[in-house]
Amino acid sequence: MNVELAKTQFNIQNSTFIIVIFRIRKKQATKKLDIKLMSVRVRFAPSPTGFLHIGGLRTALYNYLFSRHHGGTFVLRIEDTDQARYVEGAEHDIITSLEWAGMTIDEGPHKPGKVGPYRQSERKELYAKYAKQLVESGNAYYAFDTTQEIEEMRERLKASGNPSPSYDSITRQSMKNSLTLPQDEVESRLKNGEEHVIRLKVPRRETVKFEDLVRGVVSFETAGLDDQVLMKSDGMPTYHLANVVDDHAMEITHVIRGEEWLSSAPKHMLLYKAFGWEAPKMAHLPLIMSPSGGKLSKRKAETEGIPINTKDYITGNYEPEALINFLAYLGWSPGDDSEIHNMNELCELFTLDRVSKGGAVFNHKKLMWYNEHYIRQTSIDDLLLKINVLVKAAGYDVTDEEYLKKVIELLHDRVSKVDEFISMGAFFFEAPKEYDENALKKWKDDSAGFVKAYQSKIALIPESEFVATNLKTLLEETVSENEVGFGKVMMPVRIVTTGQGFGPDLFASLELLGKDEVLNRIDQALQHLN
RNA sequence: GCCGCGUUCGUCUAGGGGUCCAGGACGCCGCCCUUUCACGGCGGUAGCACGGGUUCAAAUCCCGUACGCGGUACCA
Secondary structure, eight states, rough: HHHHHHHHHHTTTTTTHHHHHHHHHHHHHHHHHHHHHOEEEEOOOOOOOOSSSHHHHHHHHHHHHHHHHHHEEEEOBBOOOGGOOOOOHHHHHHHHHHHHHOOOOOOTTBOOOTTOOOOOGGGGGHHHHHHHHHHHTTTTEEEEEOOHHHHHHHHHHHHHHHHHSSSSSSGGGGGSSSTTHHHHHHHHHHTOOOOOOOEEEESSSSSSHHHTTTTTTEEEEGGOOOOOOOOOOOOOOOOHHHHHHHHHHTTTOOOEEGGGGGGGGGHHHHHHHHHHHHEEEEEEEEEEOOTSSSSSOHHHHTTTTOOOHHHHHHHHHHOOOHHHHHHEEEEBSHHHOOOOOOHHHHHHHHOOGGGGGOOOOHHHHHHHHHHHHHHHHOHHHHHHHHHHHHHHHOOOOOOHHHHHHHHHHHTTTTSSTTTTHTTTTGGGTTTTSSSSSHHHHOTTTHHHHHHHHHHOOOOOOOGGGOHHHHHHHHHHHHHHHHHOOOHHHHHHHHHHHHOSSSOOHHHHHHHHHHHHHHHHHHHHHHOOOO
């Protein structure tokens, strides 16, 4: 209606203008309508083959953000159909990782909803039933070929010049399956329990076209597709079958997954069609790339110093908010110049049409920048909670919370990760055992003399006046009496008391350490340093 | 090989025919602040892969090429 108005008002002047308006309005209108009509259900469907890696976490995140943006449901489904690659404990790791990151799973193996069970190994019968249904409807068939026979077929074809031999609409005609074998033989083979698989009967020449929510319309020719195995000989479904059956059974409305699945999507579309089901909307996310190129793999990440598993970020004391913020922006942006958003804001802002199409290189330095940012935003009291744990873990017996708070205050805007409060501030917890090599370069022949001079001054002031301002004044005195630069005295004092050549405000640090401790440390140090 | 998908500063991105001799962020460099190292503030460096079209006008639309990535399993 708005469009009509626009037309009558502007068509005399400029007809292209109207067309532009019309297109934009129409696009937005249909998109909003689509999503409002159905209640959004998305799933994160990892295989329990190891720890949840960072790419998986991001896929989960985008699913989560999308679900929350539309007030939908976030489902966790465990795709454990590959018994050989199953890893004990992986499921637990996935769940705890998602929770650590701040994502709430609405339905999952640990939190059953109406469409369970949520482990594919527990849904076997369902797949078998549907696979059989496909055979009966003529969309799939039994195949009895051994792996060896298939290999031989491939080699034979390769030898005769076929560069990519496959089990497809042509080659299946010369293989041992229910399409070529007489029906009674098929039946007897099945009755005898002979090993077999069920394959999808991929149509010979068809174009599979669908709209990907991040890429637009994509299309594939079925000629390039194998007759996919649907049921393996061990009675388990393949990913393709299980995935389609479950997404349908679990009423998933939007499939949001990594780009590595894009090539498989036409197989899935064919399956939906064969079942006569409406396919969910598809969105294939750009991959996270390694700085050296290629998909960020475990091996690459390790050699490039990037933690690959979510667990590594947990044990590495990263801020979950920082990781989430960073990951959200790796392949997506809200379209303005903002960089910082918490989970709630991300949920509000996230839309699939703002996901970028190209792969995104993981930039660890930017992650650290986010981490730093979130630490600075965290209050001293909240940091104290984390520091308490870390101090204990490091084996220090420091329980005075007021003391710890002061340590945190002094280091708050110098650390980029919480564990640096412990490493950078180690001298607050114990006297230095060794003196930093680089710092010692600044230790000159006259350093010990200056330190002694300063020591004798501060030894005279009462404990109650052992405060930063006084300590600074006395150091200034030492400086002027010796007619040297400030650093000539300050740095040696810093080295003997902290073991480091850098760090927080020296006088505030000395005040916090206390008179006895400072004097002791100086004595101790001067035994080693001359 | 074949199929598919991509390509804006080193990296993440904004931009989707004129408002862009391309904006922001990380990094890097410089300056300021400063007792060190940081933080912070200010400034700088650097990019539309290439070639053809279409158009009065192209980073933006079309076609090629190159390059990258993914897939091509009884793995997901």
